[in-house]
Amino acid sequence: MQIPKGLEPMYPSTADALQAERSRAKFDVSEMHKFIVDAGTRSRTAKVLKVLEAEPETFNLRDIYFYSRTERMEHALKMGKRLIELMQEGKLTNDEVSWADTILDTMGPYALHRSMFLPTLESQANEEQRELFLKPALKYEILGCYAQTEIGHGSNVQGLETTCTFVPETGEFEVHSPSIRASKWWIGSLGVTATHAMVMAQLIVNGKNYGPNPVVVPIRSTETHKPLPGVTVGDLGPKFGFNAMDNGFLLLDHVRVPRINLMQRYINVSRDGKVSRPANVDPKVAYGTMVYVRTQIVRNMSQVLAKATTIALRYTSQRRQFSGKSDNPQPNGLESPVLDYGMVQYRLIPLLAQNFAMFATSQAFARHYEQCMDQLNAGNFGPLKELHATACGLKRWTSDVAIRGIDTCRHVCGGHGFSSFSGLNDFYGNSYPNIIWEGDNYVLSQQVGRFLLTQVRALRSGKPVADNQTTQYLRRHLTNGRLETVPGPAFIGKSVASLAADTDAQLDLLSYRAAAMASELVDRMDEHGQTWNQSLVAMQRLSDAHSDYIVANYFRQHLATLPTDSPILPVLRKIAALNFLYVLEQNPGDLFRLPGRAAFSTKQIVEIEQLLAKLIEEVRDQAIPLVESFGVSDLKLNSALGRSDGQVYDNYLKWAMEEPINREGTGDKIREEWFQKYYKPFLQPTKSQAKL
Amino acid sequence: MQIPKGLEPMYPSTADALQAERSRAKFDVSEMHKFIVDAGTRSRTAKVLKVLEAEPETFNLRDIYFYSRTERMEHALKMGKRLIELMQEGKLTNDEVSWADTILDTMGPYALHRSMFLPTLESQANEEQRELFLKPALKYEILGCYAQTEIGHGSNVQGLETTCTFVPETGEFEVHSPSIRASKWWIGSLGVTATHAMVMAQLIVNGKNYGPNPVVVPIRSTETHKPLPGVTVGDLGPKFGFNAMDNGFLLLDHVRVPRINLMQRYINVSRDGKVSRPANVDPKVAYGTMVYVRTQIVRNMSQVLAKATTIALRYTSQRRQFSGKSDNPQPNGLESPVLDYGMVQYRLIPLLAQNFAMFATSQAFARHYEQCMDQLNAGNFGPLKELHATACGLKRWTSDVAIRGIDTCRHVCGGHGFSSFSGLNDFYGNSYPNIIWEGDNYVLSQQVGRFLLTQVRALRSGKPVADNQTTQYLRRHLTNGRLETVPGPAFIGKSVASLAADTDAQLDLLSYRAAAMASELVDRMDEHGQTWNQSLVAMQRLSDAHSDYIVANYFRQHLATLPTDSPILPVLRKIAALNFLYVLEQNPGDLFRLPGRAAFSTKQIVEIEQLLAKLIEEVRDQAIPLVESFGVSDLKLNSALGRSDGQVYDNYLKWAMEEPINREGTGDKIREEWFQKYYKPFLQPTKSQAKL
Ligand SMILES: Cc1cc2nc3c(=O)[nH]c(=O)nc-3n(C[C@H](O)[C@H](O)[C@H](O)COP(=O)(O)OP(=O)(O)OC[C@H]3O[C@@H](n4cnc5c(N)ncnc54)[C@H](O)[C@@H]3O)c2cc1C
Numbered sequence A, B: 001m002q003i004p005k006g007l008e009p010m011y012p013s014t015a016d017a018l019q020a021e022r023s024r025a026k027f028d029v030s031e032m033h034k035f036i037v038d039a040g041t042r043s044r045t046a047k048v049l050k051v052l053e054a055e056p057e058t059f060n061l062r063d064i065y066f067y068s069r070t071e072r073m074e075h076a077l078k079m080g081k082r083l084i085e086l087m088q089e090g091k092l093t094n095d096e097v098s099w100a101d102t103i104l105d106t107m108g109p110y111a112l113h114r115s116m117f118l119p120t121l122e123s124q125a126n127e128e129q130r131e132l133f134l135k136p137a138l139k140y141e142i143l144g145c146y147a148q149t150e151i152g153h154g155s156n157v158q159g160l161e162t163t164c165t166f167v168p169e170t171g172e173f174e175v176h177s178p179s180i181r182a183s184k185w186w187i188g189s190l191g192v193t194a195t196h197a198m199v200m201a202q203l204i205v206n207g208k209n210y211g212p213n214p215v216v217v218p219i220r221s222t223e224t225h226k227p228l229p230g231v232t233v234g235d236l237g238p239k240f241g242f243n244a245m246d247n248g249f250l251l252l253d254h255v256r257v258p259r260i261n262l263m264q265r266y267i268n269v270s271r272d273g274k275v276s277r278p279a280n281v282d283p284k285v286a287y288g289t290m291v292y293v294r295t296q297i298v299r300n301m302s303q304v305l306a307k308a309t310t311i312a313l314r315y316t317s318q319r320r321q322f323s324g325k326s327d328n329p330q331p332n333g334l335e336s337p338v339l340d341y342g343m344v345q346y347r348l349i350p351l352l353a354q355n356f357a358m359f360a361t362s363q364a365f366a367r368h369y370e371q372c373m374d375q376l377n378a379g380n381f382g383p384l385k386e387l388h389a390t391a392c393g394l395k396r397w398t399s400d401v402a403i404r405g406i407d408t409c410r411h412v413c414g415g416h417g418f419s420s421f422s423g424l425n426d427f428y429g430n431s432y433p434n435i436i437w438e439g440d441n442y443v444l445s446q447q448v449g450r451f452l453l454t455q456v457r458a459l460r461s462g463k464p465v466a467d468n469q470t471t472q473y474l475r476r477h478l479t480n481g482r483l484e485t486v487p488g489p490a491f492i493g494k495s496v497a498s499l500a501a502d503t504d505a506q507l508d509l510l511s512y513r514a515a516a517m518a519s520e521l522v523d524r525m526d527e528h529g530q531t532w533n534q535s536l537v538a539m540q541r542l543s544d545a546h547s548d549y550i551v552a553n554y555f556r557q558h559l560a561t562l563p564t565d566s567p568i569l570p571v572l573r574k575i576a577a578l579n580f581l582y583v584l585e586q587n588p589g590d591l592f593r594l595p596g597r598a599a600f601s602t603k604q605i606v607e608i609e610q611l612l613a614k615l616i617e618e619v620r621d622q623a624i625p626l627v628e629s630f631g632v633s634d635l636k637l638n639s640a641l642g643r644s645d646g647q648v649y650d651n652y653l654k655w656a657m658e659e660p661i662n663r664e665g666t667g668d669k670i671r672e673e674w675f676q677k678y679y680k681p682f683l684q685p686t687k688s689q690a691k692l
């Protein structure tokens, strides 16, 4: 198939439009890149991209949208194998290989080996077990997965039904799935690939249940790769996304494993069935790992959203539709870029600003995390609870914003957003589980809520309360854990414009909102008999209000790392103000109902809307330079709409022509077959055609 | 692969749980079904289901989630062909075949022939053209599509670039795509199937442009099915959904067609190039068709959402997680169904209530549509504008609620929502374009807004204003088009509880909110210089507020068709009150800022939240009987989670086992190949395994 010859060039050109957007930049894009993307990510990305681009035959995503599920899996295996080789050749580290998966948006069958099997061994194996399992695992001599979730239990980990029973006669464990409901489910890398599973099972010794503990169960022979006796294992089929991954199920029928296979860092079962817990390790350390996984999600979500905003902003700045409808009319009656329409701006610009906040937050949060880990390693577990609550709240906040954000970006592209070549669809499916795994977002909000309620209650009853960013604001706004409206918080009496210009006042208002919500919820529960279950909706809003504050706080902290005369500061301050106003504009009800003199008036709400609209227009002007400072590569975008060269329509058409059903040879054959089978029986030469 | 023998049965059983939910019913489910689903749909569904179920070999969706794109297309062609045969055998009508597509959630390659090609011929062809095109098309002797959108233009139809130029020498038209940007794009049934395209092209006669007009262009030979000379045509590749459909592209290189191919009902070009418009036809009639398509979308959206709510409510009433956390503890420490958790209820029960409102609305709106059409056919075009605005608003409202609703239903199922076997994923993709086509939802809100602004302005300037449900409320609340707060609307001073019990007051409040927003927007635009572009965000909210009222109004109208002592009325009134409170609870900002004495206080907002929570709990009690009154068949659900027999886990596992990669023979072969190629180079027998 050929594009007809003699077609006119398209005027105005999309590539020129993109260049024009770039030339508007009022700041240095590479300076901004250095500030907004952390150094580790920058160098990792540069190194990994170089390696991937050097082998375009292997690391090629061009055909990926055409693949069947099986082809996707094989493509991932092929790339995955090469990545392991590159690691063994010393060209990439373990971390860099995971980063390659992110750039390629392809979680292949080895991903869980790296992201869950190895880390669990690192944190839960004793020395002997490191030798036995970790060493070969690091060399991919065994391939692992992490089998916690069952078909019947996910959020309720305590309710897992797989058992690991000590057998006194032989000194082994017998791992068993009593019913279908105990079948392990969703386990990444299990469906086809893994030889070993880290199985979470109820540890039962002499009839006593010690709760879920991890035990290594060999499931496939390393020699024949066939399932071992007693093991029923398979892939759990097609999914909304993540289809290169072999998420699997596993039923164990009284499978015996040696005693050494139970992870022994925190618990030990002796040959004669004595259960002990080593004195020198505090099990709270394990919390640190959970928090770590969530810091990674927070970082990844900024990257995920950056891909979507890059595509949508580039495309809407080039896509033209209608003339004379925007406030920024084009010369010669040309149509306006749809990004000039107020509604398109409203959908995209606050998302861009949130994306900046996410990048900044993930850096500030990572620093906070490191500090806490240092303390933990020094035996001070004080910061752990707040760190954990913050991580839960941020995991929820960032993944919610990112996943809803991809959807917004798809829809804002109109029909073309719906094409796989937009780059936003498989990607959406692949990113979606972030709102489910590592704690379903709705379940996480309860953890955040519980933490806040506990702090407020402690303040009320005069119990000791740790000192951290959360309790600091609770103490500031609450007197003995209660809202006192006189004299009231510092933001009262300030105009909306001055609030928008004053970061302290912004943080004051955002934290006051969260403190007021927390205090009100404690009132309802402790004084008006509202049950836990009746409080879940409020708790979820409280969690988000708290995270709105935390994100703003981290954004400010990260801005504070810049010299005060930095030329990129002005636009960043604008973005911070925009984020602040957007939170307010999205939650007018919260503002109207702030207690006493803090309550907002309609006039103020209207001012918020108007100032927000003004800032959106101003940031729109810099939107392309801003989004390009995230530095998302064309390889990662893999999009016809979001290309850095701005050649949208011609490449989109060329890509479509490669659809298998269009191809000469194979496609011709299928189409001919369908014609014979399905249309020919009906079709008749028509009079109209006869005339041709 | 075999499920291990000797597994214990699962206790408590999901099937028992579903039965228990059913037995709670306090009303007659079949009575409710008769009321909420219109008679036409009921009988159509019953008839079509019977026909489909009689041929399970052909109409089988069990394997559909495993198919590659090409397999999906062929499966659709196979079912499509059989449906045409059934039609020709007189067993199904044209309408029923479209309904079969809906039940099968498979828009195959013949769908656009039926839904767009035939209707355009019906409405735009003259007698000679009916003979020439419509007659063979009805017999599928030619296969058509509707080619309006281009790669460069969708929303802006006037901006289409394909030309249809009169050639005086031969009396033909030359249809031409000047550049790649003029390539037709997204055209359903074009990619592989259609022999004819109804092409929207700029009609140019003697250098004068008469705007976009439809012309029939033969594109593939009916004898060989090969593209005709000058035609470049193909499938546009994989998409977020709708993958059984061959959406295609089309470039025409100076293709000549006979003069008769230009649709002539509204415009005529004579042999000597005279352009005329027939006197006896009012082009406004064409509007009626657009409205009709949107009434169909409104109806379909209730069905779409019903599939999602059925799956999610059935599943969450059987899924158990945690014990002792809900207010409704289970006997013997059993875990609670997650539907007992306040947050799960909050996500699902208002959606169920909105689903009821959608079913009722689509019936009341259809009646309204019929009345307007009668008037139109009698030459009275008065009701047309309001009908059009209502259709735009409802298309947006229902498709937004339904598409967001499917996503909510998927996420509320936790991890299992992400499996294709949930039934919610392909389905989501297939339903998604409803927010894009027939007017992108954000563009539609401008049409609604424009209509309302025009009415308010007319009232202000004393111009005549038609009498309809919209202007009635504007007149009631506005004095000379302006808000007068004294004496103020009737709902003022009523408690939240009494509002919830009083439909008149509810409609009064909902319409007052919309009238206030419309009036405020006119003030801003006409008195404070706010531009159209700066008003788009407000216009979108206005459109939704207006539709909130329209939906409530239609719901009431439909309830009024029941006898006042009907035993299903009490629960329906509860649902109506829930919908009302949900609108309020979702938009507290709107209530706080109502003018003057109408403004809500924090106390009232809290009352709204509490009463809503109470109603949600009450409706949750009846949730399964309620959702089952929609009568969605197992065939349409095609879901492991939402089955009517409640056998969730065992069927889910069995379905997964059928994943191609698990299969004996074919699957074994692929796995063995992958083992040899990808893992064997690394794997080593391990010490731990050696011990086994
Ligand atoms: C693509 C993918 C990959 C995965 N990979 C792995 C893996 O490698 N290894 C592994 O072990 N697991 C894995 N998982 C499983 C994942 O961790 C679980 O799906 C997740 O923990 C949620 O549990 P669930 O699916 O059982 O949801 P459920 O707990 O059943 O939740 C269902 C619904 O109930 C709600 N709910 C539950 N409890 C409460 C409560 N107390 N209050 C209010 N609402 C509640 C939830 O919000 C949700 O809406 C994966 C999942 C996916 C989708």
Ligand SMILES: Cc1cc2nc3c(=O)[nH]c(=O)nc-3n(C[C@H](O)[C@H](O)[C@H](O)COP(=O)(O)OP(=O)(O)OC[C@H]3O[C@@H](n4cnc5c(N)ncnc54)[C@H](O)[C@@H]3O)c2cc1C
Pocket (backbone or CB within 6 Å): A319, A321, A322, A325, A338, A341, A342, A343, A344, A411, A412, A413, A414, A415, A416, A418, B112, B146, B147, B148, B149, B152, B153, B154, B155, B156, B185, B186, B187, B188, B242, B247, B433, B436, B437, B438, B439, B440, B442, B443, B536
């Ligand atoms: C699956 C599918 C099937 C289809 N089938 C057919 C078919 O059979 N035949 C056919 O002819 N077409 C078909 N279409 C095309 C469909 O009608 C168009 O996609 C739709 O009209 C939107 O136009 P667009 O894609 O050009 O979006 P655009 O108009 O480019 O919109 C892009 C963005 O700009 C915004 N925007 C545009 N104008 C304005 C404005 N004035 N103010 C504010 N915002 C604005 C939109 O809201 C959107 O966010 C199909 C589309 C899909 C996805």
